[in-house]
Amino acid sequence: MDKRLFTHPLPLKSVRITDGFWGNYQRKVLNEVIPYQWEALNDRVPGADRSGCIRNFEIAAGRAAGEHIGWVFQDSDLAKWLEAAAYALVLRPDPDLERRMDETIELICEAQQPDGYLDTYYIITGLDKRFTNLQDHHELYCFGHMTEAAVAYYYATGKDALLQAMIRYADCIDRCIGPEPGKLRGYPGHEEAELALIRLYGITHDEKHLRLAKYFIDERGQSPLYFEEEGRRNGNRFYWRDTHYRYHYYQAGMPVRAQRNADGHAVRAMYLLCGVADIARVTGDESLLDTAEALWKSVARRQMYITGAIGSSHVGEAFTFDYDLPNDTVYGETCAAIGLVFFARRMLELRPRAEYADVMERALYNGVISGMSLDGKRFFYVNPLEVVPEACEKDEGKRHVKPERQKWFGCACCPPNIARLLGSVSQYMLTAREGAIYVHLYIGAELDASLNGQPLSLRLNSGFPWQGRAELTVVSGSASGRIALRVPGWCRYYTLRVNGRPADAPTEDGYLLLDRDWQPGDAVTLDFDMPVTRMAADPRVREDTGKVAVTRGPVVYCLEEKDNGGSLHLLRLPRDAAFEIHDEPELLDGVTVLTAKGLRRSAAWAAEGLYAPAEACEEAAQTLTFIPYYAWANRGVGEMCVWVREA
Numbered sequence: 001m002d003k004r005l006f007t008h009p010l011p012l013k014s015v016r017i018t019d020g021f022w023g024n025y026q027r028k029v030l031n032e033v034i035p036y037q038w039e040a041l042n043d044r045v046p047g048a049d050r051s052g053c054i055r056n057f058e059i060a061a062g063r064a065a066g067e068h069i070g071w072v073f074q075d076s077d078l079a080k081w082l083e084a085a086a087y088a089l090v091l092r093p094d095p096d097l098e099r100r101m102d103e104t105i106e107l108i109c110e111a112q113q114p115d116g117y118l119d120t121y122y123i124i125t126g127l128d129k130r131f132t133n134l135q136d137h138h139e140l141y142c143f144g145h146m147t148e149a150a151v152a153y154y155y156a157t158g159k160d161a162l163l164q165a166m167i168r169y170a171d172c173i174d175r176c177i178g179p180e181p182g183k184l185r186g187y188p189g190h191e192e193a194e195l196a197l198i199r200l201y202g203i204t205h206d207e208k209h210l211r212l213a214k215y216f217i218d219e220r221g222q223s224p225l226y227f228e229e230e231g232r233r234n235g236n237r238f239y240w241r242d243t244h245y246r247y248h249y250y251q252a253g254m255p256v257r258a259q260r261n262a263d264g265h266a267v268r269a270m271y272l273l274c275g276v277a278d279i280a281r282v283t284g285d286e287s288l289l290d291t292a293e294a295l296w297k298s299v300a301r302r303q304m305y306i307t308g309a310i311g312s313s314h315v316g317e318a319f320t321f322d323y324d325l326p327n328d329t330v331y332g333e334t335c336a337a338i339g340l341v342f343f344a345r346r347m348l349e350l351r352p353r354a355e356y357a358d359v360m361e362r363a364l365y366n367g368v369i370s371g372m373s374l375d376g377k378r379f380f381y382v383n384p385l386e387v388v389p390e391a392c393e394k395d396e397g398k399r400h401v402k403p404e405r406q407k408w409f410g411c412a413c414c415p416p417n418i419a420r421l422l423g424s425v426s427q428y429m430l431t432a433r434e435g436a437i438y439v440h441l442y443i444g445a446e447l448d449a450s451l452n453g454q455p456l457s458l459r460l461n462s463g464f465p466w467q468g469r470a471e472l473t474v475v476s477g478s479a480s481g482r483i484a485l486r487v488p489g490w491c492r493y494y495t496l497r498v499n500g501r502p503a504d505a506p507t508e509d510g511y512l513l514l515d516r517d518w519q520p521g522d523a524v525t526l527d528f529d530m531p532v533t534r535m536a537a538d539p540r541v542r543e544d545t546g547k548v549a550v551t552r553g554p555v556v557y558c559l560e561e562k563d564n565g566g567s568l569h570l571l572r573l574p575r576d577a578a579f580e581i582h583d584e585p586e587l588l589d590g591v592t593v594l595t596a597k598g599l600r601r602s603a604a605w606a607a608e609g610l611y612a613p614a615e616a617c618e619e620a621a622q623t624l625t626f627i628p629y630y631a632w633a634n635r636g637v638g639e640m641c642v643w644v645r646e647a
């Protein structure tokens with residue numbers, strides 16, 4: 001591995017998003033999500049589940065009396081909010097928000113114990129029990145999220161109070177957990193500390209942080225299994241004992257380097273793989289890179305929905321087996337699609353390859369933002385591809401699927417997670433190294449970059465996701481080097497122009513390579529053909545046989561009852577039906593809608609009973625109206641499906 005070829009995102013403040021589509025989402029995060037979630041964390045949203053997050057810190061800091069509220073991982077909700085709010089400060093300075101964050105960080109530091117320990121659940125319920133249930137009690141997960149918040153806040157403001165607190169907590173963990181005699185030979189039940197320690201290491205360059213992260217990866221799944229010993233020693237309940245998951249639920253069924261199938265809880269798997277890829281990058285460890293690549297294929301080529309959702313079973317919020325992708329009982333947690341975006345960006349850092357960016361784009365434009373309502377106030381935890389509202393109510397196997405987004409969950413992992421990703425979307429659109437800039441996502445932005453040490457200001461304009469045009473202009477600076485532009489996997493024909501003239505460029509791993517002396521005013525224009533496409537699934541995906549999903553560019557479409565009437569299962573899309581493309585600026589915050597002449601099978605049934613000899617069924621013409629999947633469930637409750645029968 002040549003580490004000089006690794007790329008990295010530009011600093012947060014070097015990218016200013018100007019994009020219509022993502023700018024709109026970022027405004028929602030700034031204006032709706034962050035203020036709303038602050039109210040939720042403070043238990044001030046009428047009708048929403050109680051969070052208790054701030055209250056727990058007040059109790060832990062001795063400012064209030066009472067019992068711990070919520071889950072053992074409740075602290076992570078505040079951590080993710082702080083991280084999202086830190087990105088918000090970069091997007092738009094806000095002294096009031098910053099003051100509130102400083103006060104909150106003061107409260108967090110006040111709750112920290114003299115030896116650095118910082119987890120409100122055990123501070124309130126009994127410190128003698130800390131680190132006794134690494135398998136299920138999420139202390140290291142909460143540590144990881146608070147560390148990510150500390151890193152983000154440090155980059156946003158230069159203030160390091162929370163960072164120093166988390167360095168003290170890392171020291172405390174390092175004194176208690178590790179391979180040395182006298183320490184607990186444990187690791188996180190819910191991964192996250194690994195990737196967070198690497199982010200911390202990026203600032204501290206303290207070998208201790210890298211060593212601890214690497215230890216967590218290397219010890220996981222080793223025999224004798226720590227979780228088994230821990231359970232025996234402390235009498236912990238093993239919830240997954242009688243399931244086929246057992247320790248695979250925690251990706252601990254075998255050593256990490258030996259794993260070749262993504263298993264168990266999908267969010268945990270993604271966070272683990274982020275840590276694996278990060279450590280491969282920092283240390284140049286080939287075997288970890290092999291593991292990351294194998295598990296990437298297991299997820300992206302065999303266990304991922306067309307929307308970028310992952311985790312097909314609600315039992316364990318987990319992967320099941322290859323090509324098992326039911327549309328109506330899926331879990332597809334918003335956090336898991338977000339985790340897939342995190343993992344994809346890390347794979348791109350190791351090697352710019354369009355497959356990674358294709359999946360990142362698929363998840364972002366579909367299975368991630370489907371998690372939030374267009375007003376930024378309601379959230380999906382589960383992201384189904386097919387919904388019949390009555391089944392969500394009366395079929396216990398589908399009760400986890402909701403036909404409308406919810407206000408705030410008692411377990412509120414997804415809402416602040418989506419906020420921190422949207423707030424930092426600039427960290428996913430491009431990565432760079434010494435002599436090259438790789439554009440992965442066509443998101444409008446102004447960039448302060450450099451090539452071979454020479455500063456270069458760039459502007460990227462894009463019509464994505466509705467139009468396939470992207471323009472990159474050099475605003476100022478002169479530099480020689482490579483700008484590499486991704487050709488999306490969905491695009492078969494494109495034209496490239498440099499300074500208005502048709503141009504040719506070699507491609508490598510799905511990127512157009514433009515090597516030249518860049519001068520102010522230089523402009524690269526790409527026109528990606530963006531036709532409506534009927535997508536089929538691998539025949540091994542049983543649920544999608546005989547059906548197609550309609551896509552255009554990066555956007556996956558769906559049918560909703562609102563436009564097409566109920567009983568969506570009676571609709572069929574003829575193979576030769578032509579699509580009409582309609583721009584609807586007033587609909588669903590501005591979308592492109594697709595229509596086609598389809599068929600509706602008659603619901604008439606002459607027989608008395610449920611079954612009768614089959615006869616030719618009658619079908620009538622009906623226009624089918626497709627809207628972007630991410631925008632479903634914003635106009636009331638009704639049926640929805642992504643995969644439609646072909647005629």
Ligand SMILES: [Zn+2]
Nearest residue numbers: 333335413414
């Ligand atoms: Zn979640």
